[in-house]
Structure formats: structure tokens, C-alpha cells
Amino acid sequence: MRFPRSSDTELLDVIDRYVKSTSDGTGRYLHLLHANFSRVEEQERTPFLQSLRSAAEAITDEELEVLLESDWRSRLTAAWLIGVDRRQHFQDMLGDLLLASQLCFAGQGYCFALARFCTEADALYLATYLERYLQQPDCQYDQHWAISALLHIDRQTGTEHAGRFLAPGGLWHQWNDAQFKPVPPSPFISELCALADTPR
Incomplete structure (x- = not known):
């Protein structure tokens, strides 16, 4: 996987416009982190989603690549913008980044x-x-x-990819049971995808 070499000036400009910029001044990435925007009141969520969709349509592929070579905040934001606009040509790049798991939250x-x-x-x-x-x-x-995303794909396509992980004694339960606070798998990503498609 190859990333473009962006200048510091270019990187800072793209970050200012897409990662930090929101009408309330708190930073778009903070709303996207843990999908925080989904837990606020509708009157606050609606303008954020409108801004997110506008940004997803406006940002260029080159600018997205610049963000994907930066820190976790920029990568998180870029991935959301890619997902909202369904720019599937980024599929392999995002898949490789997911498997590498180099940065938190991205x-x-x-x-x-x-x-x-x-x-x-x-x-x-x-x-x-x-x-x-x-x-x-x-x-x-x-x-x-990841399990929520896989459950969403299974639900949409009629496949059963998540089944082998969720079977009794399967890898999901082994991992989850070893955590300090075990949490059952949730279809929350289906809800996020539905929000991304909410009419303007």
C-alpha cells in the first residue's frame, strides 16, 4: 500500500477543513469517535449528519489519501467520509489498514x-x-x-460469516469472556448505516 507524500501545509489545511471543522467548534472527529453523534438529541444530530454528508461529497480522493497517512483522528474521519459516500475504490486500502491495526480508534x-x-x-x-x-x-x-460490521453484512446479504465466531465456545466468546467487562455483540453498525442514509 502506498500513500502520497503530503506537505505539512497541505496536511494541516485538510485536517482543519475536514477533521477539526464543525459548527460547534468541537471537532468532527470527536463526534465520530465511538459514534458519539448517534447518542445526542435529534436536533443536534441532524445538522451534524448534514455537515458530514456535505463533507463526504466535497472531499477529493487525494485529500482522503492525505488524511489516511496522518494520525488516528484524521484516519478515523477519512474512513467515515469514505463510508458515507461509499467510495468503494478505497476498499483494499481500508481493509489493509484494519488488519494492520496501527493506531487506536481508527x-x-x-x-x-x-x-x-x-x-x-x-x-x-x-x-x-x-x-x-x-x-x-x-x-x-x-x-x-468488526463483529457488528460483519453482522450487518450478513443481514444485508443473507450470508452467515459471523456465525462461526459467535458459535458457543467460538472465538468471540473466548475473547469476550476474557475482557474486564464482557459485552455481547450488537448490530449497532446497522443503525449507523441507517443514520448515514437518513434523508437530508
Whole structure:
């Protein structure tokens, strides 16, 4: 995977416009982190989603690539923008970044975007990720997001990719039971995808 070499000036400009910029001044990435925007009142959520969709349509592929070579805030935001606009040509790049798991929190955005693309290839990336990281109970990465994304794809396509992980005694339960606060798998990414498609 190759990323473009952006200048500091270019990177800071793109970050200011897409990662930090929101009408309330708190930073778009903070609303996207843990899908915080989904837990606020509708009158606050609606303008944020409108802004997110506008940004997803306006940002260029080159600017997205600039963000994907930066820190977790920029990668998280870029992945959400890619997912909202369903720019499927980023599929392999996001899949590779998910499997590498180099930065905290960014994987949330990768899982959302792959769920939005909703193809067999996306399911394979997510299943490969789960196969790798569910066998590492000390790694509390984005396993909840990945299983939710896989459940969403299964629901949309009629497949059963998540079944082998969720079977009694399967990798999901082995990993989840080893966590300080075990949490059952949730279809929350289906809800996020529905919000992304809410009419303006």
C-alpha cells in the first residue's frame, strides 16, 4: 500500500477543513469517535449528519489519501467520509489498514466503511481481522466494531460469516469472556448505516 507524500501545509489545511471543522467548534472527529453523534438529541444530530454528508461529497480522493497517512483522528474521519459516500475504490486500502491495526480508534471508521460497501470482499477483511485479533485477548482493539460490521453484512446479504465466531465456545466468546467487562455483540453498525442514509 502506498500513500502520497503530503506537505505539512497541505496536511494541516485538510485536517482543519475536514477533521477539526464543525459548527460547534468541537471537532468532527470527536463526534465520530465511538459514534458519539448517534447518542445526542435529534436536533443536534441532524445538522451534524448534514455537515458530514456535505463533507463526504466535497472531499477529493487525494485529500482522503492525505488524511489516511496522518494520525488516528484524521484516519478515523477519512474512513467515515469514505463510508458515507461509499467510495468503494478505497476498499483494499481500508481493509489493509484494519488488519494492520496501527493506531487506536481508527479501526472504528474502517469497520463502518467496510459495512457500508457490504460486499463479500468486505466480509473477508472483517473475518480475517476477527480471526487474528480474537485470538489475542490482551488486544482490546476494534473487535466489537468488526463483529457488528460483519453482522450487518450478513443481514444485508443473507450470508452467515459471523456465525462461526459467535458459535458457543467460538472465538468471540473466548475473547469476550476474557475482557474486564464482557459485552455481547450488537448490530449497532446497522443503525449507523441507517443514520448515514437518513434523508437530508
